[in-house]
Structures are given as structure tokens and as C-alpha cells.
Amino acid sequence: MKTSLFKSIAALGLMAAALTAHADQMNGGKGMDMGGMKMDGMGGKSADAVRTNEGEVKAVDEAGKTVTLKHGPVKSKTVEMPPMTMTFPVEKDSLLSKVKVGDKVKFNVENVKGTAVVTALQVQK
Numbered sequence: 001m002k003t004s005l006f007k008s009i010a011a012l013g014l015m016a017a018a019l020t021a022h023a024d025q026m027n028g029g030k031g032m033d034m035g036g037m038k039m040d041g042m043g044g045k046s047a048d049a050v051r052t053n054e055g056e057v058k059a060v061d062e063a064g065k066t067v068t069l070k071h072g073p074v075k076s077k078t079v080e081m082p083p084m085t086m087t088f089p090v091e092k093d094s095l096l097s098k099v100k101v102g103d104k105v106k107f108n109v110e111n112v113k114g115t116a117v118v119t120a121l122q123v124q125k
Helices: 002-026 093-098
Strands: 053-061 066-071 079-081 084-089 103-114 115-123
Touching: 002 115, 053 084, 066 103, 066 115, 079 103, 084 115
Parallel strands: none
Antiparallel strands: 053 066, 053 103, 066 084, 103 115
8 A cells, every 4th residue: 555655646746747847848948938028139238239118117126126117018139028017126226216106217128047127227207
């Protein structure tokens, strides 16, 4: 009885590992479905390659170093995504001190180690 229980547990563990590997493979090995988002081209940035996107600040989390933006389509050198509301980490803490909830902003977002990160954030005048 102990042997069959052990075999059952081992089989379940292998099935779980296989399902996880299959799901990851179906998702391009990225681990998270970022439907409609493109994040690649990690080459160096040049000033003329930086695109500015527009959005509205929905939340600022200085402790967590994130900003939540409701934005239209985003396009940068390394990221493309459809309109949505999303929480982004920021490249520099100082970017958060310049904005508050409700501000209309221009921002840039780039792929930094597989994460969409706000690299520039400026209140629209």
C-alpha cells in the first residue's frame, strides 16, 4: 500500500511538472501571458529611438516604486502594448515625486530584464 501511494504521488508530481513545462512552452517560455504585448529588441537606446506615450496616473506607490497608468497604445523601442491600465515599476524613484493621481502624463516604457519599466515620466502641461 505504501508503494502504490508513493507511486501515485510521484506520478502526480511528474504530471504537474509536465503541465507547467507545457504551459511555459506554449507561452514562449516567458512565464506570464502578456497578451498583445511585445517586449524585445534589448539593444542600446538612442535619443531618437525613444518614443513618448500618454496616460493618466491612477496610483503612485513610492514605497513599492511603482506607478499605475491608464494609457493608450504604448510603443517604444522594446515594448508594444494595447491600451490598458497597468502598474509599472519605475527606473528611478525620483520619477514618482513629480506626479500625483489624476495627472495627465507623457511617459516612456522599456523592457528591462523582461519587465516593462517606466524610464521617463513627465506631467503634461
